[in-house]
Amino acid sequence: MEAIKIIEAVKRYPEFTLGPIDLTVEQGEFFGIFGPPSTGKTSILKLMLGLLTPDEGRVELAGRDAADLDVSARGISMVFQNLALFPHMTGRENIIFPLKERGASEAEISERLDLVSEVLHVSHILHKNPAQMSGGERQRIALGRAFAAQSRAMLLDEPIAALDARLREEMRVELKRLQRENNQTFVYVSHDEEEVMAISDRVAVIIDGRIAQIGTPDEVYDEPGSLAVAEVIGSPPMNFFHGAFSEDGLHFQSEVLARDVTIVGRTQMGGTGTLGVRPEDIWLGETEGNPAFQVHVSSVEPLGGYTIVNARAGGQIVKLRVPGQVTLREDSLQTVSLDMRRLHLFGADGQRL
Template sequence: MDAIKITEAVKRYPEFTLGPISMSVRQGEFFGIFGPPSTGKTSILKLILGLLSPDEGRVEIAGQDAAGLDVSARGISMVFQNLALFPHMTGRENIIFPLKERGAPEAEISNRLDMVSEVLHVSHILHKNPAQMSGGERQRIALGRAFAAHSRAMLLDEPIAALDARLREEMRVELKRLQRENNQAFVYVSHDEEEVMAISDRVAVIIGGRIAQIGTPDEVYTEPCSIDVAGVIGSPPMNFFKGRFSDNALHFESDALGTRIPVVGTTQKGGVGTLGVRPEDIWLGETQGNPSLKVRIVTVEPLGGYTIVNARAGKQIVKIRAPGQVVLEEGAWQSVSVDARRLHFFGPDGVRL
């Protein structure tokens, strides 16, 4: 049974319409929602939690129609981006607050507190108020409060966005571990592609208030269904070359590339289209069996384990992600080759061919 299911849900705002949204989250699944800011990600969480009601469509919780169900009756916990801890309460009091509110017996409260404290490693800060805690400690207390409620599902709205890079990496590991140990359904919202792709079992890519694609992180990365999805998944983003398919449907020709790229896996004949190539699929130097072209080096960005090379092909800037450290002279011509196994072709409507 799906823990959460949304069917053709629509929510209208004065200047924005969310939906129709259709998605399901399985029990025990870590489900990510990714998209640019202000595309409706948080509104989806509010529809699930019951803070918003859809103007059309249906939301189901554990197979039951959620229409008319109070927030408290849905059995769902939410961790907000600003954490929303009670400043006058200690860590312990914040964690057990939902249990106290529902009148849980002291034995249950004690057991849940012990479990949460052990899992999140917060026993040493339970006596502190939020003002005395670091950002990571406050994050753990907020998660502890959500876990203590023993809900069937957890909604997380960019919960680690305010932490520094190292803490975010640590919390990603913690979240995945907690979700697996508790076998809960997690719905994780973020505009950080790396976060969502790293920990999700499946990802919904939302663009302009609509879900553009749902799939595993590998599926949405290797087979984006449209130019829009391909453009928001990947860092640096995919390179796009507008051009034309030759009449024999064997080649793609672009003025920017200055070479003919063999077309594989499409019967497109003639007409305009777009070729997409990820920066890591463009290699420095010529390689046998792969299309090659000449580019002029614009800038080089050494980033430790890899280097971003910005080059010019015709009038277009091409981004190349090269492994390790490379030394290239700005303004010099460089031969590069394109991995023919990893080309993406899109039709005139932007849909993957």
């Protein structure tokens, strides 16, 4: 069942146009929206919530046109990036605020408060004001307020961006658990690719106000639909080698690579294009059946379970992600090979072939 649907929605600003946007969020889905800063992610949430009205197109909630529904009637909760807690209220008062505004009975308020407190583990901080809470505690209270409202969907606008790295990891796990246990619809916005990919069922990649691709995290990572998506998905980012396709369409030629790359199945006959390879798909040393070339090592970043090798070839930077820890001398010449099973080809227009 469709919880939220945006159909050909366009929102115009003086120096920026969002859309047209087409996306569907299913009931009970954890839907992620990812993209660089200032690409329109928050505006999409505001269209869903009703804080913005599209100049063209429409928003549907459970199959109903939302144009005539006020924000309060849409049954959607939102957790803002700055959390927007009432500073003069305690944690308890912040959580039950939407219930009081709705005119809920004291029995219902008490029941919802007990449930939310147990799920979010906030019973010990309900008496505190936001100024007395840590960042993680304020985050939980903001989530509790959204949960207490029993909305059809929760919109989360970079809600954990202000937390430190360790706490962000903990909250990611917690958010996924809460969403699953309550079978609730979440729409989660972040400019942190790892964050969105780790917890979302599906992801929409937003670039320059448009949806560049929608798919599962695996689909978006393994089969980026364009150069633009490939550039923003992956850490370290994908390596790109610009060149041309042979006239018979069976080889890709690049000045950086020492030999032509054989293409399994003709994708494009002649013309320019780009070969993309993720850092983990470039291996140290020669491997049978895979194209090899040489690089000069610039630096090595040991990160425990894996090592990032920064190198140069043909005047461009090449990054490798090598399992475990390796010792390579800076400025040494190394032979590397490409995993033929994991190559990405893009045409002159930047679209995936």
